Amino acid sequence: MASIAAKIALAGLAALALGAGVAYALTRPDPHPADYWAGLGQPDLAHGETLFWAGGCASCHAAKDAQGEAVKLLSGGRALPTAFGTFNVPNISSDPKAGIGSWTLAQFGDAMTRGVGPRGEHLYPSFPYGSYARMSREDVNDLFGYLKSLPASPDIAPAHALNFPFNLRLAVGGWKLLYFTDAPRVDLANASDAVRRGQYLVEGPGHCGECHTPRNVMGGFQTGQWLAGGPNPEGEGRIPDITPGSDSIGAWSEEDIANYLETGFTPDFDSVGGSMVEVQQNLSHLPKEDLLAIAAYLKAVPAR
Known part of the structure; x- marks a missing residue:
């Protein structure tokens, strides 16, 4: 009887391990292949600025009530209170330590379009990569080039203060499995x-x-x-x-x-x-x- 019980227990553990492995495979961070971001050449900074305004980067990443050229200092730090907790907007200035100055195009592009951070971690969808996922490689390259041309800030934003279980980044993989898509939001056949x-x-x-x-x-x-x-x-x-x-x-x-x-x-x-x-x-x-x-x-x- 003990042998049968042990076999059942082992089978249960194996099933759990298999289930965990399948769950991780379905929800792990999924960046683009490395060569996806290759060969794009020099960015068009003027077009990158247009994308900067279209994307409203300053609305979250510049200081509150910033005006004029100050809106281009993307030091982060704003607090965004939500039902899931408080998200603190990061520094995306050209500073190599506090911001994204040391990032590669692939790291920036995967953050923008796949919600994957520079260390391979899931990013929270308070950063709207669920929308940016529709951006072309060329546009991402132009925007990244423009952001790197803007002033650097050494400011470091506080960590997010999220409620359990939303503070578990692994859980973001499940959210992506359910809701993340780069497909059109509406089907507009024969549109102009x-x-x-x-x-x-x-x-x-x-x-x-x-x-x-x-x-x-x-x-x-x-x-x-x-x-x-x-x-x-x-x-x-x-x-x-x-x-x-x-x-x-x-x-x-x-x-x-x-x-x-x-x-x-x-x-x-x-x-x-x-x-x-x-x-x-x-x-x-x-x-x-x-x-x-x-x-x-x-x-x-x-x-x-």
Whole structure:
């Protein structure tokens, strides 16, 4: 009997080990192959700056209320309170120790598009790599080149202060298995070139859905609710629905939307407010054709 019990116990341990191995294989960090980032050549810094504004890098990584050239000092340190705990935004300046000055393109690109840190660790999706995953290799190269051209800061942000079990980075692999994808958020068959450009900007570097799409209790986007608005992930108030069916911008024309992003004024001559102020200020640096492309996309997505 003891022998049978021992065999059952060993079989159970083997099954557990096998299950753990399969689980790890499915959820381990998954960077791109090394050669994915090879051969891209010198970055286009002017285009990198456009991507910097499209991605709103300064909105999180610069000091709060920074103005002018100070928005390009990406020293981090802002605290982002959420239901999962507090995320402290890291330094992504060109400083080789405190920032990303010593990173390779592959390390930066894998962080941006795969959520994998420079030591091969999972990054928390408070950093919106779930959107940046749609960025092209060339755009990532241009953005990285531009970031390295900006001033260095020696400031080191505090560590995240997250609640259990969200403080376990291994658990992020499970989250990625459930929610991480680089597929388009909406299927826009036969879309115009302008709509496709807008889709790239909104779903990729602009990461608009990170605030404008409601989430479930695990922090994943709610299926079928793309850009339909929801609770402010950082606290009070709601982020508005920006689909064609909304009562916020649903009745606006494409020109109205583009003008709002460019100037900060609504068709009724009201002005942008709340957390959208920084977003609008960033997007105002984009070429008008990109703002019109964003507007064309927002008019083409399904109404909610």
